[in-house]
Amino acid sequence: MRELTSVEICAGAGGQALGLEQAGFAHEAVIEIDQDACETLRRNRGHIWKVVEDDVANVDGYAFGQVDLLAGGVPCPPFSVAGKQLGEDDERDLFPQALRLVKECEPQAVLLENVRGLGTRRFDGYRAQVLARLHELGYDTRWDLVQASEHGVPQLRPRFVLVGIRQPWASRFRWPQPRAAPPPTVGEALADLMRSRGWPGAEAWAQRAAEVAPTIVGGSKKHGGPDLGPTRARAAWRALGVDGLGIADQVPGPDFPVTGLPKLTTAMVARLQGFPDSWRFAGRKTAAYRQVGNAFPPPVAKAFGEAIAGALRDSPAAPRASSRGLSANSRSMP
Numbered sequence: 001m002r003e004l005t006s007v008e009i010c011a012g013a014g015g016q017a018l019g020l021e022q023a024g025f026a027h028e029a030v031i032e033i034d035q036d037a038c039e040t041l042r043r044n045r046g047h048i049w050k051v052v053e054d055d056v057a058n059v060d061g062y063a064f065g066q067v068d069l070l071a072g073g074v075p076c077p078p079f080s081v082a083g084k085q086l087g088e089d090d091e092r093d094l095f096p097q098a099l100r101l102v103k104e105c106e107p108q109a110v111l112l113e114n115v116r117g118l119g120t121r122r123f124d125g126y127r128a129q130v131l132a133r134l135h136e137l138g139y140d141t142r143w144d145l146v147q148a149s150e151h152g153v154p155q156l157r158p159r160f161v162l163v164g165i166r167q168p169w170a171s172r173f174r175w176p177q178p179r180a181a182p183p184p185t186v187g188e189a190l191a192d193l194m195r196s197r198g199w200p201g202a203e204a205w206a207q208r209a210a211e212v213a214p215t216i217v218g219g220s221k222k223h224g225g226p227d228l229g230p231t232r233a234r235a236a237w238r239a240l241g242v243d244g245l246g247i248a249d250q251v252p253g254p255d256f257p258v259t260g261l262p263k264l265t266t267a268m269v270a271r272l273q274g275f276p277d278s279w280r281f282a283g284r285k286t287a288a289y290r291q292v293g294n295a296f297p298p299p300v301a302k303a304f305g306e307a308i309a310g311a312l313r314d315s316p317a318a319p320r321a322s323s324r325g326l327s328a329n330s331r332s333m334p
Contacts, residue, residue, distance in 0.1 A: 004313070009070070011037070018275075022302045030049045056097045069110070069308060070105050074094045074098055115160060139170075143160065145158055153299050173310075174310075185209060186211065190264075190272070197253040227244060242264060244263075
């Protein structure tokens with residue numbers, strides 16, 4: 001079976017890249033500008049992935065040749081309801097760079113994810129521009145809202161996911177379906193960690209934390225610190241028995257009050273994001289937590305990677321047409 005290749009931009013701590021690797025993609029390059037996040041990528045996959053620490057604007061897509069998949073989680077602040085929602089007027093909007101790299105790499109498929117805010121009416125025109133450009137480049141597209149909890153992640157975490165695939169592969173692509181089994185609750189996911197230092201209230205806490213987590217937020221370098229979100233989010237965490245105002249250095253021990261509200265550690269939040277416990281995050285607490293909070297959950301990335309890989313492998317081979325000069329005649333995938 002032919003190995004499928006990918007290039008990932010705005011890779012962060014590697015959540016999407018890890019999920020795609022689990023789905024069978026070999027990364028030609030994993031590109032990220034943040035120094036701590038790049039160190040995280042090197043610690044965990046430096047022996048396998050080529051980690052490029054640079055601004056996406058400086059990356060030459062032609063250097064990779066034609067890859068099977070271009071993937072990435074472009075920065076969300078331009079579209080986040082927590083920000084000013086400047087869209088294309090925000091200097092952090094990297095969709096134009098992503099589209100440039102699509103043109104240069106000519107992948108068979110494209111996978112880009114962003115926050116739910118990008119799907120609002122405010123950005124109808126912007127989305128139309130992105131899709132029109134992908135259609136010009138020869139891709140059938142679908143852009144839709146995805147809940148991480150539908151793919152086994154113990155967290156709501158709605159994300160707006162864009163898939164673009166060329167024909168004949170597009171006709172075989174099927175949007176990933178939700179898992180039949182419900183995701184674990186916060187208590188089920190974290191019970192073993194909560195009792196690992198002998199906290200006597202761990203079992204009662206796990207029973208109280210009987211829902212999936214609200215959306216975990218990571219903030220940005222300009223805004224946000226190591227806590228679980230704004231006031232409304234912290235109220236939801238409190239209902240689960242969690243103090244959302246801050247991140248703990250370690251899990252509660254035997255002297256922690258039985259009925260107390262523990263804070264989560266970065267490792268706990270990483271598990272709620274779908275990272276394996278073996279994944280090591282670089283940087284001080286704020287930097288490490290920010291990487292976790294901004295990640296695309298690996299199980300969701302794996303689900304989409306498997307769906308894309310299935311389409312690419314199952315469809316009949318076809319020569320890759322150059323994207324130059326293609327007309328905007330692509331349809332949207334069902």
